Amino acid sequence: MNFSKLTKLALATTAFMGLAMPDMAFAGAKGSKVILLTVTEECEYCALHQRAFKEVASAAGVDVDVKITNYDAAEQASQVDQAIAQNPAAIVLWPADASAIVPSLRKIKQAGIPLVITNSKPDDKYADYWSVFTGPSDLGNGQSAGEAMIKGFAEKKFGTEGKIVIVEGVPGTPPQIARSKGLEDVLGEKAKGIVVAGKQNGNWDQTKATDAAAALFTQVGPDVKGVYAQADNMMSGVIVAAKRAGIDPASLVLVGSNCSIEGVNQIKDGTQYATVLQSPIDDGKYAANAVVDLLDGKKVEKEIYLPHEIITKANVSDCDAAIGR
Protein backbone atom coordinates (compact mmCIF):
# COMPACT_ATOMS: atom_id res chain seq x y z
CA MET A 1 0.00 0.00 0.00
CA ASN A 2 1.56 3.33 -1.01
CA PHE A 3 1.55 6.50 1.03
CA SER A 4 -1.29 8.27 -0.81
CA LYS A 5 -3.56 5.25 -0.51
CA LEU A 6 -2.76 5.06 3.17
CA THR A 7 -3.54 8.74 3.63
CA LYS A 8 -6.83 8.36 1.77
CA LEU A 9 -7.74 5.41 3.91
CA ALA A 10 -6.85 7.31 7.07
CA LEU A 11 -8.90 10.31 5.92
CA ALA A 12 -11.83 8.14 4.98
CA THR A 13 -11.69 6.35 8.34
CA THR A 14 -11.52 9.62 10.22
CA ALA A 15 -14.42 11.02 8.22
CA PHE A 16 -16.44 7.88 8.85
CA MET A 17 -15.63 7.93 12.55
CA GLY A 18 -16.43 11.63 12.65
CA LEU A 19 -19.86 10.90 11.31
CA ALA A 20 -20.41 7.67 13.11
CA MET A 21 -18.97 8.33 16.55
CA PRO A 22 -21.41 10.96 17.80
CA ASP A 23 -24.17 8.88 16.33
CA MET A 24 -23.03 5.83 18.28
CA ALA A 25 -22.38 7.62 21.53
CA PHE A 26 -25.76 9.36 21.49
CA ALA A 27 -27.76 6.75 19.65
CA GLY A 28 -30.83 8.10 21.40
CA ALA A 29 -33.75 6.12 22.69
CA LYS A 30 -36.09 7.26 19.91
CA GLY A 31 -36.26 4.61 17.21
CA SER A 32 -33.90 2.21 19.04
CA LYS A 33 -34.73 -1.42 19.43
CA VAL A 34 -34.75 -2.80 22.98
CA ILE A 35 -35.38 -6.42 23.92
CA LEU A 36 -37.18 -7.12 27.20
CA LEU A 37 -36.62 -10.65 28.50
CA THR A 38 -39.15 -11.31 31.20
CA VAL A 39 -40.52 -14.19 33.22
CA THR A 40 -44.17 -15.11 32.78
CA GLU A 41 -47.51 -14.00 31.45
CA GLU A 42 -49.39 -15.62 34.28
CA CYS A 43 -48.51 -13.64 37.41
CA GLU A 44 -50.33 -10.37 37.99
CA TYR A 45 -47.21 -8.57 39.20
CA CYS A 46 -45.26 -9.66 36.10
CA ALA A 47 -48.04 -8.64 33.71
CA LEU A 48 -48.34 -5.17 35.29
CA HIS A 49 -44.56 -4.79 35.20
CA GLN A 50 -44.48 -5.66 31.51
CA ARG A 51 -47.36 -3.34 30.64
CA ALA A 52 -45.84 -0.39 32.50
CA PHE A 53 -42.46 -1.02 30.90
CA LYS A 54 -43.94 -1.06 27.40
CA GLU A 55 -45.99 2.08 28.01
CA VAL A 56 -43.06 4.17 29.20
CA ALA A 57 -40.61 2.81 26.62
CA SER A 58 -43.05 3.25 23.73
CA ALA A 59 -43.81 6.80 24.83
CA ALA A 60 -40.08 7.51 24.49
CA GLY A 61 -40.14 6.12 20.96
CA VAL A 62 -38.38 2.85 21.81
CA ASP A 63 -39.22 -0.19 19.73
CA VAL A 64 -39.77 -2.96 22.32
CA ASP A 65 -39.47 -6.65 21.53
CA VAL A 66 -40.56 -8.95 24.39
CA LYS A 67 -39.43 -12.52 25.05
CA ILE A 68 -41.13 -14.42 27.85
CA THR A 69 -40.22 -17.61 29.65
CA ASN A 70 -42.13 -19.35 32.40
CA TYR A 71 -39.32 -19.14 34.99
CA ASP A 72 -37.29 -21.61 32.92
CA ALA A 73 -33.60 -20.76 33.31
CA ALA A 74 -32.49 -22.95 30.39
CA GLU A 75 -35.05 -21.39 28.06
CA GLN A 76 -34.05 -17.92 29.17
CA ALA A 77 -30.40 -18.71 28.42
CA SER A 78 -31.30 -19.57 24.83
CA GLN A 79 -33.49 -16.45 24.61
CA VAL A 80 -30.43 -14.44 25.61
CA ASP A 81 -28.46 -16.08 22.79
CA GLN A 82 -31.23 -15.17 20.40
CA ALA A 83 -31.50 -11.62 21.73
CA ILE A 84 -27.77 -11.09 21.20
CA ALA A 85 -28.17 -12.37 17.63
CA GLN A 86 -30.75 -9.62 17.01
CA ASN A 87 -28.18 -7.01 18.03
CA PRO A 88 -30.52 -4.63 19.89
CA ALA A 89 -29.51 -1.20 21.23
CA ALA A 90 -30.01 -2.54 24.77
CA ILE A 91 -31.35 -5.53 26.66
CA VAL A 92 -33.60 -5.35 29.74
CA LEU A 93 -33.64 -8.59 31.66
CA TRP A 94 -35.72 -10.01 34.51
CA PRO A 95 -33.68 -13.07 35.53
CA ALA A 96 -35.73 -16.27 35.75
CA ASP A 97 -33.06 -17.38 38.19
CA ALA A 98 -30.53 -14.96 39.63
CA SER A 99 -27.75 -17.59 39.73
CA ALA A 100 -28.30 -19.40 36.45
CA ILE A 101 -28.38 -16.14 34.50
CA VAL A 102 -24.79 -15.14 35.30
CA PRO A 103 -23.08 -16.93 32.35
CA SER A 104 -25.62 -15.30 30.00
CA LEU A 105 -24.89 -11.87 31.49
CA ARG A 106 -21.26 -12.36 30.58
CA LYS A 107 -22.26 -13.14 26.98
CA ILE A 108 -24.28 -9.90 26.78
CA LYS A 109 -21.32 -7.97 28.18
CA GLN A 110 -18.98 -9.58 25.63
CA ALA A 111 -21.36 -8.63 22.82
CA GLY A 112 -21.10 -5.01 24.03
CA ILE A 113 -24.85 -4.60 24.52
CA PRO A 114 -25.94 -2.28 27.39
CA LEU A 115 -27.92 -4.23 29.98
CA VAL A 116 -30.54 -3.21 32.53
CA ILE A 117 -31.43 -5.87 35.11
CA THR A 118 -34.92 -5.50 36.48
CA ASN A 119 -36.62 -6.89 39.61
CA SER A 120 -34.16 -9.61 40.75
CA LYS A 121 -30.54 -8.70 41.25
CA PRO A 122 -27.89 -11.39 40.82
CA ASP A 123 -24.99 -11.47 43.29
CA ASP A 124 -23.17 -8.12 43.46
CA LYS A 125 -19.84 -9.75 42.65
CA TYR A 126 -21.01 -9.94 39.01
CA ALA A 127 -22.08 -6.28 38.93
CA ASP A 128 -19.60 -5.55 36.12
CA TYR A 129 -21.85 -7.46 33.75
CA TRP A 130 -24.77 -5.00 33.91
CA SER A 131 -25.08 -1.25 33.46
CA VAL A 132 -28.02 -0.62 35.79
CA PHE A 133 -30.17 -2.52 38.24
CA THR A 134 -33.67 -1.27 38.99
CA GLY A 135 -36.15 -2.95 41.27
CA PRO A 136 -37.19 -3.66 44.82
CA SER A 137 -34.81 -3.91 47.73
CA ASP A 138 -35.73 -6.71 50.06
CA LEU A 139 -33.65 -5.13 52.78
CA GLY A 140 -35.58 -1.86 52.31
CA ASN A 141 -38.83 -3.82 52.31
CA GLY A 142 -37.94 -5.40 55.67
CA GLN A 143 -36.81 -2.05 57.09
CA SER A 144 -40.17 -0.49 56.21
CA ALA A 145 -41.86 -3.45 57.89
CA GLY A 146 -39.79 -2.73 61.00
CA GLU A 147 -40.85 0.94 60.96
CA ALA A 148 -44.46 -0.16 60.54
CA MET A 149 -44.16 -2.54 63.50
CA ILE A 150 -42.87 0.27 65.76
CA LYS A 151 -45.64 2.58 64.56
CA GLY A 152 -48.23 -0.13 65.18
CA PHE A 153 -46.95 -0.78 68.70
CA ALA A 154 -47.33 2.93 69.47
CA GLU A 155 -50.82 3.16 67.94
CA LYS A 156 -52.08 0.06 69.74
CA LYS A 157 -50.63 1.44 73.02
CA PHE A 158 -48.19 -1.45 73.51
CA GLY A 159 -45.38 1.03 74.12
CA THR A 160 -41.95 -0.08 72.97
CA GLU A 161 -41.79 -3.54 74.43
CA GLY A 162 -43.19 -6.94 73.55
CA LYS A 163 -42.75 -10.16 71.64
CA ILE A 164 -43.31 -10.55 67.93
CA VAL A 165 -42.95 -13.54 65.58
CA ILE A 166 -42.00 -13.82 61.91
CA VAL A 167 -43.53 -16.04 59.21
CA GLU A 168 -40.85 -16.27 56.54
CA GLY A 169 -40.70 -17.25 52.87
CA VAL A 170 -38.79 -20.19 51.42
CA PRO A 171 -35.63 -20.60 53.51
CA GLY A 172 -32.42 -19.52 51.83
CA THR A 173 -34.07 -17.32 49.23
CA PRO A 174 -32.80 -13.72 49.10
CA PRO A 175 -36.17 -12.10 50.03
CA GLN A 176 -36.52 -14.37 53.08
CA ILE A 177 -33.04 -13.51 54.36
CA ALA A 178 -33.03 -9.80 53.52
CA ARG A 179 -36.57 -8.97 54.67
CA SER A 180 -35.99 -10.48 58.13
CA LYS A 181 -32.63 -8.76 58.37
CA GLY A 182 -34.18 -5.39 57.44
CA LEU A 183 -36.85 -5.74 60.11
CA GLU A 184 -34.42 -6.89 62.79
CA ASP A 185 -31.95 -4.09 61.93
CA VAL A 186 -34.59 -1.41 62.42
CA LEU A 187 -35.92 -2.95 65.65
CA GLY A 188 -32.37 -3.32 66.99
CA GLU A 189 -31.67 0.30 66.25
CA LYS A 190 -34.91 2.01 67.21
CA ALA A 191 -36.89 -0.33 69.48
CA LYS A 192 -34.73 -2.78 71.37
CA GLY A 193 -37.71 -3.74 73.54
CA ILE A 194 -39.56 -5.32 70.63
CA VAL A 195 -38.10 -8.80 70.45
CA VAL A 196 -38.41 -11.47 67.77
CA ALA A 197 -39.47 -14.47 69.84
CA GLY A 198 -39.83 -17.02 67.04
CA LYS A 199 -39.62 -17.66 63.30
CA GLN A 200 -41.17 -20.30 61.06
CA ASN A 201 -41.18 -20.87 57.31
CA GLY A 202 -44.43 -20.26 55.46
CA ASN A 203 -42.79 -20.80 52.06
CA TRP A 204 -44.83 -17.95 50.48
CA ASP A 205 -47.81 -20.29 50.77
CA GLN A 206 -51.00 -19.49 52.66
CA THR A 207 -51.69 -23.02 53.93
CA LYS A 208 -48.10 -23.54 55.02
CA ALA A 209 -48.18 -20.12 56.71
CA THR A 210 -51.31 -21.10 58.65
CA ASP A 211 -49.48 -24.11 60.10
CA ALA A 212 -46.36 -22.04 60.77
CA ALA A 213 -48.33 -19.35 62.62
CA ALA A 214 -50.31 -21.95 64.60
CA ALA A 215 -47.00 -23.44 65.77
CA LEU A 216 -45.71 -19.99 66.72
CA PHE A 217 -48.86 -19.07 68.68
CA THR A 218 -48.55 -22.36 70.61
CA GLN A 219 -44.82 -21.89 71.16
CA VAL A 220 -44.76 -18.24 72.23
CA GLY A 221 -48.23 -18.25 73.74
CA PRO A 222 -50.57 -15.37 74.42
CA ASP A 223 -47.64 -12.93 74.84
CA VAL A 224 -47.41 -12.35 71.08
CA LYS A 225 -48.17 -8.72 70.29
CA GLY A 226 -47.19 -8.59 66.66
CA VAL A 227 -46.58 -10.76 63.60
CA TYR A 228 -44.49 -9.96 60.54
CA ALA A 229 -45.45 -12.09 57.53
CA GLN A 230 -43.10 -11.59 54.61
CA ALA A 231 -46.00 -11.66 52.13
CA ASP A 232 -49.65 -10.65 52.47
CA ASN A 233 -50.98 -14.01 51.32
CA MET A 234 -49.10 -15.62 54.20
CA MET A 235 -50.67 -13.03 56.52
CA SER A 236 -54.08 -14.44 55.53
CA GLY A 237 -52.86 -17.74 56.97
CA VAL A 238 -51.63 -16.00 60.13
CA ILE A 239 -55.10 -14.47 60.62
CA VAL A 240 -56.76 -17.88 60.30
CA ALA A 241 -54.32 -19.37 62.81
CA ALA A 242 -54.87 -16.48 65.27
CA LYS A 243 -58.64 -16.95 65.15
CA ARG A 244 -58.27 -20.71 65.71
CA ALA A 245 -56.00 -19.98 68.70
CA GLY A 246 -58.69 -17.70 70.14
CA ILE A 247 -56.73 -14.51 69.52
CA ASP A 248 -58.44 -11.49 67.95
CA PRO A 249 -56.20 -10.62 64.97
CA ALA A 250 -57.26 -6.96 65.17
CA SER A 251 -55.69 -6.76 68.64
CA LEU A 252 -52.26 -7.64 67.20
CA VAL A 253 -49.87 -5.54 65.13
CA LEU A 254 -49.95 -7.52 61.89
CA VAL A 255 -47.45 -6.32 59.28
CA GLY A 256 -47.42 -7.91 55.85
CA SER A 257 -45.67 -7.18 52.60
CA ASN A 258 -46.24 -6.65 48.84
CA CYS A 259 -49.57 -4.80 48.93
CA SER A 260 -51.34 -7.74 47.38
CA ILE A 261 -55.14 -7.98 47.21
CA GLU A 262 -55.40 -10.10 50.38
CA GLY A 263 -53.41 -7.51 52.31
CA VAL A 264 -55.45 -4.59 51.02
CA ASN A 265 -58.73 -6.28 51.96
CA GLN A 266 -57.42 -7.23 55.40
CA ILE A 267 -56.23 -3.66 56.04
CA LYS A 268 -59.58 -2.26 54.89
CA ASP A 269 -61.53 -4.52 57.27
CA GLY A 270 -59.15 -3.78 60.13
CA THR A 271 -57.66 -7.23 60.77
CA GLN A 272 -54.21 -6.38 59.34
CA TYR A 273 -52.38 -3.29 60.56
CA ALA A 274 -49.98 -2.55 57.71
CA THR A 275 -48.25 -3.79 54.58
CA VAL A 276 -45.23 -2.63 52.62
CA LEU A 277 -45.79 -1.36 49.11
CA GLN A 278 -43.78 -2.77 46.26
CA SER A 279 -45.37 -1.48 43.08
CA PRO A 280 -45.12 -3.63 39.95
CA ILE A 281 -45.99 -0.56 37.90
CA ASP A 282 -43.09 1.42 39.36
CA ASP A 283 -40.90 -1.65 38.92
CA GLY A 284 -41.61 -1.70 35.18
CA LYS A 285 -41.42 2.10 34.83
CA TYR A 286 -38.06 2.32 36.60
CA ALA A 287 -36.57 -0.24 34.20
CA ALA A 288 -37.98 1.60 31.17
CA ASN A 289 -36.74 4.99 32.39
CA ALA A 290 -33.29 3.54 33.06
CA VAL A 291 -32.94 2.07 29.58
CA VAL A 292 -34.25 5.25 27.93
CA ASP A 293 -31.77 7.39 29.89
CA LEU A 294 -28.98 4.96 29.10
CA LEU A 295 -29.70 5.15 25.37
CA ASP A 296 -30.01 8.93 25.50
CA GLY A 297 -26.49 9.03 26.92
CA LYS A 298 -27.55 10.41 30.30
CA LYS A 299 -25.72 9.44 33.45
CA VAL A 300 -27.66 6.70 35.23
CA GLU A 301 -27.13 5.45 38.79
CA LYS A 302 -25.87 1.86 38.97
CA GLU A 303 -28.62 0.83 41.39
CA ILE A 304 -32.10 2.33 41.49
CA TYR A 305 -34.39 0.96 44.18
CA LEU A 306 -38.16 1.24 44.42
CA PRO A 307 -39.53 3.17 47.40
CA HIS A 308 -41.06 0.91 50.04
CA GLU A 309 -43.92 2.96 51.38
CA ILE A 310 -45.70 1.81 54.56
CA ILE A 311 -49.40 1.27 53.88
CA THR A 312 -51.97 1.41 56.69
CA LYS A 313 -55.73 2.04 56.67
CA ALA A 314 -55.05 5.78 56.29
CA ASN A 315 -53.33 5.52 52.90
CA VAL A 316 -54.53 2.17 51.57
CA SER A 317 -55.73 3.91 48.40
CA ASP A 318 -52.03 4.36 47.46
CA CYS A 319 -51.86 0.60 47.25
CA ASP A 320 -54.77 0.40 44.83
CA ALA A 321 -53.24 3.07 42.62
CA ALA A 322 -49.84 1.42 42.63
CA ILE A 323 -51.23 -1.96 41.70
CA GLY A 324 -53.43 -0.38 39.02
CA ARG A 325 -56.67 -1.56 40.58
Next chain:
Amino acid sequence: MSTATLLRIALLIALIIVFASWNPAFVSGRNIYALMQSFALLGLVALGLSLTMIAGEFDLSVGSMVAVGGLLTLVTGESNLAYGMCVAFAFAVAIGAANAFVVSRFNVSSLVVTVGSMMALSGFAFWLAGGKVISTDNFDPGFALDNPILTIFSWRSLITLAAFLLAGLFTRHTLMGRDIRVIGSKRLVAAASGAKVGLSLFIVFIISALCAAMAGSLLSMSLASAAATTGSNLMLQAVSAAIVGGVALSGGSGSPLHVLIGSLILTVMNNGLSLMGMGATGILFANGLVLMGIVLLDGQLGAWMSERFAASRARHSA
Protein backbone atom coordinates in the same frame (compact mmCIF):
# COMPACT_ATOMS: atom_id res chain seq x y z
CA MET B 1 -36.34 -43.08 2.97
CA SER B 2 -40.07 -43.37 3.58
CA THR B 3 -42.71 -40.90 2.43
CA ALA B 4 -43.35 -39.85 6.01
CA THR B 5 -39.69 -39.01 6.57
CA LEU B 6 -39.51 -37.02 3.34
CA LEU B 7 -42.63 -35.10 4.39
CA ARG B 8 -40.96 -34.19 7.67
CA ILE B 9 -37.78 -33.02 6.00
CA ALA B 10 -39.94 -30.92 3.66
CA LEU B 11 -41.73 -29.44 6.69
CA LEU B 12 -38.40 -28.57 8.32
CA ILE B 13 -37.12 -26.86 5.15
CA ALA B 14 -40.45 -25.04 4.68
CA LEU B 15 -40.28 -23.72 8.26
CA ILE B 16 -36.73 -22.47 7.72
CA ILE B 17 -37.72 -20.72 4.48
CA VAL B 18 -40.80 -19.09 6.03
CA PHE B 19 -38.92 -17.80 9.07
CA ALA B 20 -35.93 -16.63 7.02
CA SER B 21 -38.12 -14.67 4.64
CA TRP B 22 -40.05 -13.20 7.57
CA ASN B 23 -36.91 -12.10 9.33
CA PRO B 24 -33.48 -12.56 7.69
CA ALA B 25 -31.91 -12.49 11.17
CA PHE B 26 -33.28 -16.02 11.56
CA VAL B 27 -30.51 -17.46 9.39
CA SER B 28 -27.76 -15.30 10.94
CA GLY B 29 -24.89 -17.28 12.42
CA ARG B 30 -25.63 -16.17 15.97
CA ASN B 31 -29.28 -17.12 15.74
CA ILE B 32 -28.48 -20.55 14.35
CA TYR B 33 -26.05 -20.88 17.25
CA ALA B 34 -28.90 -19.99 19.66
CA LEU B 35 -31.12 -22.53 17.94
CA MET B 36 -28.50 -25.26 18.19
CA GLN B 37 -28.06 -24.50 21.90
CA SER B 38 -31.75 -25.24 22.49
CA PHE B 39 -31.45 -28.32 20.32
CA ALA B 40 -28.46 -29.52 22.39
CA LEU B 41 -30.69 -29.85 25.44
CA LEU B 42 -33.93 -31.11 23.89
CA GLY B 43 -32.27 -33.41 21.35
CA LEU B 44 -30.28 -35.35 23.92
CA VAL B 45 -33.30 -36.00 26.15
CA ALA B 46 -35.52 -36.86 23.16
CA LEU B 47 -32.92 -39.25 21.77
CA GLY B 48 -32.71 -41.33 24.94
CA LEU B 49 -36.44 -41.34 25.52
CA SER B 50 -37.18 -42.30 21.91
CA LEU B 51 -35.05 -45.45 22.18
CA THR B 52 -37.37 -46.71 24.93
CA MET B 53 -40.34 -45.78 22.71
CA ILE B 54 -38.88 -47.67 19.76
CA ALA B 55 -38.54 -50.69 22.07
CA GLY B 56 -42.26 -50.36 22.86
CA GLU B 57 -41.72 -48.88 26.33
CA PHE B 58 -41.75 -45.41 27.83
CA ASP B 59 -39.52 -43.49 30.23
CA LEU B 60 -41.44 -40.75 32.01
CA SER B 61 -38.58 -40.17 34.45
CA VAL B 62 -36.31 -38.33 32.00
CA GLY B 63 -37.42 -34.84 33.12
CA SER B 64 -36.59 -35.49 36.77
CA MET B 65 -33.39 -37.25 35.71
CA VAL B 66 -32.26 -34.01 34.01
CA ALA B 67 -32.68 -32.17 37.32
CA VAL B 68 -30.93 -34.89 39.33
CA GLY B 69 -28.11 -35.13 36.77
CA GLY B 70 -27.48 -31.40 37.00
CA LEU B 71 -27.67 -31.28 40.79
CA LEU B 72 -25.43 -34.33 41.32
CA THR B 73 -22.83 -32.83 38.99
CA LEU B 74 -22.64 -29.60 40.99
CA VAL B 75 -23.17 -31.01 44.49
CA THR B 76 -20.63 -33.84 44.27
CA GLY B 77 -18.35 -32.04 41.82
CA GLU B 78 -17.74 -28.96 43.92
CA SER B 79 -13.97 -29.27 43.61
CA ASN B 80 -13.89 -31.34 40.44
CA LEU B 81 -16.73 -31.17 37.93
CA ALA B 82 -15.48 -34.20 35.99
CA TYR B 83 -15.93 -36.26 39.16
CA GLY B 84 -19.41 -34.79 39.58
CA MET B 85 -20.31 -35.82 36.03
CA CYS B 86 -19.10 -39.36 36.69
CA VAL B 87 -21.28 -39.57 39.81
CA ALA B 88 -24.27 -38.31 37.83
CA PHE B 89 -23.68 -40.81 35.03
CA ALA B 90 -23.17 -43.72 37.42
CA PHE B 91 -26.37 -42.79 39.22
CA ALA B 92 -28.23 -42.64 35.89
CA VAL B 93 -27.00 -46.11 34.93
CA ALA B 94 -28.27 -47.44 38.26
CA ILE B 95 -31.70 -45.80 37.83
CA GLY B 96 -31.99 -46.95 34.21
CA ALA B 97 -31.11 -50.50 35.26
CA ALA B 98 -33.59 -50.38 38.13
CA ASN B 99 -36.37 -49.20 35.81
CA ALA B 100 -35.57 -51.98 33.35
CA PHE B 101 -35.34 -54.59 36.11
CA VAL B 102 -38.80 -53.85 37.45
CA VAL B 103 -40.32 -53.64 33.97
CA SER B 104 -38.82 -56.90 32.68
CA ARG B 105 -38.69 -58.99 35.88
CA PHE B 106 -42.17 -58.21 37.16
CA ASN B 107 -43.72 -57.50 33.77
CA VAL B 108 -45.14 -54.15 34.93
CA SER B 109 -46.01 -51.41 32.44
CA SER B 110 -43.08 -49.05 32.06
CA LEU B 111 -45.54 -46.13 32.25
CA VAL B 112 -46.36 -47.10 35.83
CA VAL B 113 -42.79 -47.91 36.82
CA THR B 114 -41.37 -44.67 35.46
CA VAL B 115 -44.15 -42.55 36.99
CA GLY B 116 -42.81 -43.97 40.25
CA SER B 117 -39.20 -43.23 39.42
CA MET B 118 -40.16 -39.77 38.13
CA MET B 119 -41.68 -38.88 41.50
CA ALA B 120 -38.89 -40.49 43.49
CA LEU B 121 -36.23 -38.70 41.44
CA SER B 122 -38.07 -35.41 41.78
CA GLY B 123 -38.15 -35.86 45.55
CA PHE B 124 -34.46 -36.75 45.54
CA ALA B 125 -33.75 -33.60 43.48
CA PHE B 126 -35.55 -31.39 46.02
CA TRP B 127 -33.63 -33.09 48.83
CA LEU B 128 -30.31 -32.59 47.00
CA ALA B 129 -31.08 -28.92 46.37
CA GLY B 130 -32.37 -28.34 49.90
CA GLY B 131 -34.93 -25.80 48.70
CA LYS B 132 -32.28 -23.65 47.03
CA VAL B 133 -30.67 -23.15 43.65
CA ILE B 134 -27.22 -24.76 43.73
CA SER B 135 -24.70 -22.56 41.98
CA THR B 136 -20.98 -22.50 41.38
CA ASP B 137 -18.44 -19.77 40.66
CA ASN B 138 -16.62 -22.10 38.32
CA PHE B 139 -17.82 -20.70 35.00
CA ASP B 140 -14.92 -21.94 32.89
CA PRO B 141 -16.27 -25.41 31.98
CA GLY B 142 -19.57 -23.82 30.94
CA PHE B 143 -17.87 -21.19 28.81
CA ALA B 144 -15.74 -23.88 27.18
CA LEU B 145 -18.85 -25.97 26.46
CA ASP B 146 -20.79 -23.02 25.03
CA ASN B 147 -18.06 -21.24 23.09
CA PRO B 148 -19.08 -20.98 19.43
CA ILE B 149 -17.33 -23.46 17.13
CA LEU B 150 -17.56 -22.67 13.39
CA THR B 151 -19.98 -19.89 14.40
CA ILE B 152 -23.06 -22.08 14.80
CA PHE B 153 -21.96 -25.02 16.96
CA SER B 154 -20.62 -25.40 20.48
CA TRP B 155 -19.21 -28.44 22.26
CA ARG B 156 -22.62 -28.90 23.83
CA SER B 157 -24.45 -29.11 20.49
CA LEU B 158 -21.65 -31.19 18.94
CA ILE B 159 -21.92 -33.69 21.81
CA THR B 160 -25.65 -34.01 21.13
CA LEU B 161 -25.05 -34.47 17.40
CA ALA B 162 -22.38 -37.08 18.14
CA ALA B 163 -24.84 -38.91 20.40
CA PHE B 164 -27.33 -39.03 17.51
CA LEU B 165 -24.65 -40.39 15.19
CA LEU B 166 -23.64 -43.10 17.69
CA ALA B 167 -27.25 -44.05 18.39
CA GLY B 168 -27.94 -44.16 14.64
CA LEU B 169 -25.04 -46.50 14.02
CA PHE B 170 -26.01 -48.62 17.03
CA THR B 171 -29.63 -49.14 16.03
CA ARG B 172 -28.87 -49.68 12.36
CA HIS B 173 -25.74 -51.76 12.34
CA THR B 174 -25.80 -53.94 15.45
CA LEU B 175 -27.78 -57.02 16.35
CA MET B 176 -28.83 -55.40 19.60
CA GLY B 177 -30.15 -52.44 17.62
CA ARG B 178 -32.24 -54.77 15.52
CA ASP B 179 -33.52 -56.55 18.63
CA ILE B 180 -34.62 -53.21 20.11
CA ARG B 181 -36.73 -52.45 17.06
CA VAL B 182 -38.18 -55.94 16.86
CA ILE B 183 -39.19 -56.16 20.52
CA GLY B 184 -40.97 -52.84 20.04
CA SER B 185 -43.33 -54.19 17.43
CA LYS B 186 -43.73 -57.92 18.17
CA ARG B 187 -42.28 -58.81 21.55
CA LEU B 188 -43.46 -62.41 21.79
CA VAL B 189 -42.38 -63.24 18.26
CA ALA B 190 -39.07 -61.54 18.94
CA ALA B 191 -38.51 -63.52 22.11
CA ALA B 192 -39.40 -66.78 20.34
CA SER B 193 -36.95 -66.02 17.57
CA GLY B 194 -34.12 -65.48 20.03
CA ALA B 195 -34.04 -61.71 20.47
CA LYS B 196 -32.59 -60.74 23.84
CA VAL B 197 -35.65 -58.99 25.24
CA GLY B 198 -34.41 -58.48 28.80
CA LEU B 199 -30.97 -57.24 27.80
CA SER B 200 -32.46 -54.91 25.18
CA LEU B 201 -34.72 -53.35 27.79
CA PHE B 202 -31.76 -52.81 30.12
CA ILE B 203 -29.82 -51.14 27.33
CA VAL B 204 -32.63 -48.76 26.30
CA PHE B 205 -33.55 -47.70 29.84
CA ILE B 206 -29.90 -47.15 30.75
CA ILE B 207 -29.31 -45.09 27.59
CA SER B 208 -32.46 -43.09 28.27
CA ALA B 209 -31.44 -42.23 31.86
CA LEU B 210 -27.86 -41.59 30.78
CA CYS B 211 -28.86 -39.17 28.00
CA ALA B 212 -31.13 -37.25 30.42
CA ALA B 213 -28.44 -37.11 33.11
CA MET B 214 -25.89 -35.97 30.54
CA ALA B 215 -28.25 -33.24 29.30
CA GLY B 216 -28.74 -32.09 32.90
CA SER B 217 -25.06 -32.28 33.70
CA LEU B 218 -24.02 -30.23 30.64
CA LEU B 219 -26.82 -27.75 31.29
CA SER B 220 -25.77 -27.25 34.91
CA MET B 221 -22.24 -26.44 33.80
CA SER B 222 -23.53 -24.12 31.13
CA LEU B 223 -25.74 -22.23 33.61
CA ALA B 224 -23.24 -22.65 36.46
CA SER B 225 -26.23 -23.64 38.56
CA ALA B 226 -28.83 -26.34 39.02
CA ALA B 227 -32.31 -26.44 40.54
CA ALA B 228 -34.79 -29.17 41.40
CA THR B 229 -37.34 -27.72 39.00
CA THR B 230 -35.05 -27.81 35.94
CA GLY B 231 -36.36 -29.96 33.12
CA SER B 232 -39.91 -30.09 34.44
CA ASN B 233 -41.38 -29.56 30.98
CA LEU B 234 -38.60 -31.27 29.07
CA MET B 235 -40.21 -34.71 29.18
CA LEU B 236 -43.31 -33.53 27.29
CA GLN B 237 -41.19 -31.65 24.77
CA ALA B 238 -39.04 -34.72 24.26
CA VAL B 239 -42.09 -36.93 23.69
CA SER B 240 -43.35 -34.35 21.19
CA ALA B 241 -40.01 -34.28 19.40
CA ALA B 242 -40.06 -38.08 19.11
CA ILE B 243 -43.66 -38.17 17.84
CA VAL B 244 -43.14 -35.26 15.47
CA GLY B 245 -40.13 -37.19 14.18
CA GLY B 246 -42.32 -40.22 13.54
CA VAL B 247 -41.61 -42.51 16.49
CA ALA B 248 -44.84 -44.41 17.16
CA LEU B 249 -46.21 -44.57 20.71
CA SER B 250 -47.01 -48.21 19.98
CA GLY B 251 -43.30 -48.93 19.42
CA GLY B 252 -41.36 -50.65 16.70
CA SER B 253 -40.98 -47.72 14.35
CA GLY B 254 -38.67 -44.74 14.25
CA SER B 255 -34.95 -44.20 14.37
CA PRO B 256 -32.48 -41.68 15.80
CA LEU B 257 -32.54 -39.89 12.42
CA HIS B 258 -36.29 -39.39 12.80
CA VAL B 259 -35.86 -38.03 16.31
CA LEU B 260 -33.16 -35.69 15.04
CA ILE B 261 -35.57 -34.31 12.45
CA GLY B 262 -38.38 -34.09 15.02
CA SER B 263 -36.20 -32.24 17.52
CA LEU B 264 -35.00 -29.85 14.82
CA ILE B 265 -38.58 -29.15 13.67
CA LEU B 266 -39.59 -28.20 17.22
CA THR B 267 -36.46 -26.12 17.91
CA VAL B 268 -36.68 -24.29 14.58
CA MET B 269 -40.34 -23.55 15.19
CA ASN B 270 -39.81 -22.35 18.77
CA ASN B 271 -36.85 -20.18 17.80
CA GLY B 272 -38.64 -18.70 14.80
CA LEU B 273 -41.84 -17.94 16.70
CA SER B 274 -39.85 -16.38 19.53
CA LEU B 275 -38.02 -14.22 16.96
CA MET B 276 -41.41 -13.10 15.66
CA GLY B 277 -42.23 -12.00 19.21
CA MET B 278 -44.59 -14.77 20.24
CA GLY B 279 -44.81 -15.43 23.98
CA ALA B 280 -44.21 -18.70 25.78
CA THR B 281 -47.89 -19.64 25.88
CA GLY B 282 -48.34 -18.93 22.17
CA ILE B 283 -45.37 -21.13 21.36
CA LEU B 284 -46.77 -23.91 23.53
CA PHE B 285 -50.06 -23.62 21.64
CA ALA B 286 -48.26 -23.79 18.30
CA ASN B 287 -46.34 -26.86 19.50
CA GLY B 288 -49.62 -28.56 20.31
CA LEU B 289 -51.07 -27.73 16.89
CA VAL B 290 -48.03 -29.09 15.07
CA LEU B 291 -48.07 -32.25 17.15
CA MET B 292 -51.74 -32.86 16.37
CA GLY B 293 -51.21 -31.94 12.72
CA ILE B 294 -48.37 -34.40 12.38
CA VAL B 295 -50.31 -37.21 14.01
CA LEU B 296 -53.26 -36.59 11.67
CA LEU B 297 -50.90 -36.36 8.72
CA ASP B 298 -49.42 -39.74 9.61
CA GLY B 299 -52.82 -41.36 9.76
CA GLN B 300 -54.59 -39.79 6.81
CA LEU B 301 -52.27 -38.10 4.35
CA GLY B 302 -49.48 -40.62 4.89
CA ALA B 303 -51.76 -43.50 4.00
CA TRP B 304 -53.18 -41.62 1.03
CA MET B 305 -49.75 -40.75 -0.32
CA SER B 306 -48.44 -44.29 0.12
CA GLU B 307 -51.43 -45.54 -1.84
CA ARG B 308 -50.76 -43.07 -4.63
CA PHE B 309 -47.12 -44.08 -4.77
CA ALA B 310 -48.02 -47.74 -4.84
CA ALA B 311 -50.61 -47.12 -7.56
CA SER B 312 -48.23 -45.15 -9.73
CA ARG B 313 -45.52 -47.77 -9.28
CA ALA B 314 -47.98 -50.48 -10.27
CA ARG B 315 -48.93 -48.54 -13.38
CA HIS B 316 -45.29 -48.08 -14.35
CA SER B 317 -44.43 -51.72 -13.90
CA ALA B 318 -47.54 -52.86 -15.81
